[in-house]
Amino acid sequence: MRTLTRCFKYRLYPTTDQQTTLVQWAGCRRFVWNWALHCKQTHYQATGQRLSYQRLAAMLVDLKRQPKTAFLRDCHSQPLQQALMDLETSFTHFFAKRAKYPRFKSRKITPHSLRFPQGVAVVDERTISVPKIGHMQAIIHRPLMGIAKGATIKQDATGAWWVIFVCHIDLPDVQPTADRLVGIDVGLESFTTLSTGEKTAPPKFYRRNQKNLARAQRKLSRAQKGSNNRLKAKKRVARLHKKISNQRADWLHKHALRIVRQFDVVCIEDLNIKGLARTKLAKSFSDAALSTFMQMLHDKAEWHGRRVVKVGRFYASSKTCHFCHSKNALKLADRVWTCPTCSMTHDRDINAAINILYEGIRLLAVGTTESQNAARDGVNPAKRW
Numbered sequence: 001m002r003t004l005t006r007c008f009k010y011r012l013y014p015t016t017d018q019q020t021t022l023v024q025w026a027g028c029r030r031f032v033w034n035w036a037l038h039c040k041q042t043h044y045q046a047t048g049q050r051l052s053y054q055r056l057a058a059m060l061v062d063l064k065r066q067p068k069t070a071f072l073r074d075c076h077s078q079p080l081q082q083a084l085m086d087l088e089t090s091f092t093h094f095f096a097k098r099a100k101y102p103r104f105k106s107r108k109i110t111p112h113s114l115r116f117p118q119g120v121a122v123v124d125e126r127t128i129s130v131p132k133i134g135h136m137q138a139i140i141h142r143p144l145m146g147i148a149k150g151a152t153i154k155q156d157a158t159g160a161w162w163v164i165f166v167c168h169i170d171l172p173d174v175q176p177t178a179d180r181l182v183g184i185d186v187g188l189e190s191f192t193t194l195s196t197g198e199k200t201a202p203p204k205f206y207r208r209n210q211k212n213l214a215r216a217q218r219k220l221s222r223a224q225k226g227s228n229n230r231l232k233a234k235k236r237v238a239r240l241h242k243k244i245s246n247q248r249a250d251w252l253h254k255h256a257l258r259i260v261r262q263f264d265v266v267c268i269e270d271l272n273i274k275g276l277a278r279t280k281l282a283k284s285f286s287d288a289a290l291s292t293f294m295q296m297l298h299d300k301a302e303w304h305g306r307r308v309v310k311v312g313r314f315y316a317s318s319k320t321c322h323f324c325h326s327k328n329a330l331k332l333a334d335r336v337w338t339c340p341t342c343s344m345t346h347d348r349d350i351n352a353a354i355n356i357l358y359e360g361i362r363l364l365a366v367g368t369t370e371s372q373n374a375a376r377d378g379v380n381p382a383k384r385w
């Protein structure tokens, strides 16, 4: 048996009163976060010691008793304790050099968000129940699976409310087969090129939407500050951002799922995403989508009992002739090239995909699904996705 963690996200339709309560609670949560961060900072400056979660939780009980901050008692206690825990996690990530120093949360830029470790439940296809609030209208478009380990209720930039359940799901073990293998080269011109020769171009809708977004952003920058028109323009920009990210996610989900269904073992280059995103072409679909695609491929493969083999990014997949294995000097512009050693003509991307497949097979034979580069970089392989 294997246990996977998956999120289930559903649209919420809180009533006006419920929205007011949620916004109030989110405000309380933000207040507690900022208060705790301030306590931690002053405590550290005074004593040089870390203020623990336990101490803070005790201090929070005290804070609620004081008349000035008695409004915190109107809020359910769980999201407030969770705020302290989240801050603790942020500090852990910071000390492990995985994240920046935790920041104070501003009312203006932080979306309203609340996390409940327990108590939020699905009632039926149209309803969830929330502690202290009761039933809330929702659209449960697919059934919840496994055991819910907490829920987050939040509002996005367009004003829509969502609930996200984190679930632990037990799945039976599958013996991975290795009958159908594929190598994938990812790039800018062709988003993916399979070793079978199949190329998939980045979707066309992306560019069109980028143009609309640019237009909306120009309108926003011209609108007068504090005006109603500015508010409207801001909403429009947020809606367009949301639309673009929805379309991108939808396209990527379908593309990743098709590959995972079609093949048992997927060999793919472990690209330096950050390095790529710094280039001039950072606006392109591929750059924005690549890391998400890798993550989706990994998750879907795990779900379907398939294997993903990551081939090191220093492996010369483009320059090596897959037929005679000689290395050649190539320019980025060389889409088609002829090997000087064996005179075979290659499509650059297909040749790379075949090489990635070969390297993947070699790694599988050695008994690893991870090339040595990850270890050499000193990064935990699990964090590289």
Ligand SMILES: [Zn+2]
Pocket: 321, 322, 323, 324, 325, 326, 339, 340, 341, 342, 343, 344
């Ligand atoms: Zn050759």
